[in-house]
Structure formats: C-alpha cells, structure tokens
Amino acid sequence: MDYATLTIDTAGTVATVTLNRPLVRNAFDEQSIAELTAAFTALGEVDSIRAIVLAANGAAFCAGADLHWMKKMAGYSEDENRADAMRLANMLRIIYSCPKPVVAKVHGDCYGGGVGLVAACDIAIVAEDVHFSLSEVKLGLLPAAISPYVIKAMGENAARRYFLTAERFGAKEALRIGFVHEVTTAAALDGQVEAVANALAANSPNAVREAKVLVRDVANQAVTDTLLADTAHRIAQIRASEEGREGVAAFLEKRKPSWLN
Incomplete structure (x- = not known):
C-alpha cells in the first residue's frame, strides 16, 4: 500500500512508521487516521517484523487534530461526529493491541491526539525538550477517544490535573508521572530507541x-x-x-x- 501521510521503513526485524505531515506538525486528519490503522494492521501480520517504532518527521511529533479536519467536524451532525470519533478510537486500539511491541520515539511538541498515540504504544522514549498537552478543554472539547490509553499510561490522579487544566508539561514531568519510560537528549534519541527496539526483536x-x-x-x-x-x-x-x-x-x-x- 502507498501512504500519503506516513512512511514505512524496515531494517532487519524492526519496522519504523513515521508520521510525515511536517508542514502541519503531523496533525491528524481522516486520511492519516485511516493510514495508521492500515499500517499497524498490516505490520502486525508480518511474521518477520518483531518490533515497530512510531516516529515523526519535522519539528513536532504530533500537534493533535488538523485544523481543516476540525473545520469539517464543526459542520457534522452528532451521528457523523460519532462515526468520525470511532475511526480515531479504532486506530488507537489497533496500535494498542498490535501483536508486535510498539515503541514511541517522541520529539518536539505532542498535543491532544498525539498524546493518545504515545499512550497507545508499549514503550515511550522521549527527547528532553518534548512538551505534552491535553489541550481539548481549551476548545470546549474532551480528550474522550484517547482517554482509555492516556489514563492507563499516566494514572487517574495525573489525568485529573492535565485533562482539566490543559497545561503543557515537559518530558521530566511525563517521566515522573509514569507517562513515558525514558527521557534522553535529542542527540541520543535515535540510538536509545534503536537499542530498545533491538532488545525487543531479540526475544521470542x-x-x-x-x-x-x-x-x-x-x-x-x-x-x-x-x-x-x-x-x-x-x-x-x-x-x-x-x-x-x-x-x-x-x-x-x-x-x-x-x-x-
């Protein structure tokens, strides 16, 4: 399958899925959600793949929802919004339940649905300059579709704060609350993710x-x-x-x- 919003590369037994909409800070739209769903479904069925890295091109990991997509959603009926939200929810579930272990390689800003992407992965390794924000309530919205994964990852107590305040929090805070597994320098991020992916690939x-x-x-x-x-x-x-x-x-x-x- 050809992808317009992603790239997929394979090195040995490790596949890397890279969000590739850098001009919009890798924000979600219908196409990127569909392509992530298809990519992780397909890679989960490839016997030779033993680990998957989820990465991003450009200055940000993921800025959440694409503005043009949000404008379209503003005109949707409740039923259309429900169907749209279910596509996002299903994509996150596909990543979360993928038969292969998934490692998030995070740099730059990670907002809204991007936080859900990280939470759906098994292991999250982030650069020390990363900032997260569950910014939905600023827009009068809820982080509902991503909540099952984010609450599992950071815990109910931290979710109470960051769901309600929409504050930005950094990599060190994300590590403190258990949302991510490791914080490293930007220069060391590639090597550390590669080491973890290779460790996964070496196991049964x-x-x-x-x-x-x-x-x-x-x-x-x-x-x-x-x-x-x-x-x-x-x-x-x-x-x-x-x-x-x-x-x-x-x-x-x-x-x-x-x-x-």
Missing part, C-alpha cells in the same frame, strides 16, 4: 506477543483463584509451545535460540 516473538496480552489482561485485576488459574494456564501453554521448548533448550545448551538464527 511468541513470548513477546503473549507477554503484551498478559499485561493488558492482568493489570488491575484482583488476585483471585480465577486469576491464578488463568496465569498458570498461560505459563503451561507457553512452556509446551515450540518457542518455549526451544528457548529453554537453547539456554541449557548454551546456544542461540532458533529465532536469532
């Missing part, structure tokens, strides 16, 4: 996929007999899997597992 593809599901399913669950039975079932299944058996054998035999050959 099946185990990484199942570990991502495990975190999603177990987070915030009460420790009950049902949960214990479920986790025991998962470890039993993966121990008996082809990659599980191969990984243990390779460790005991002091050799590389087959997925690294």
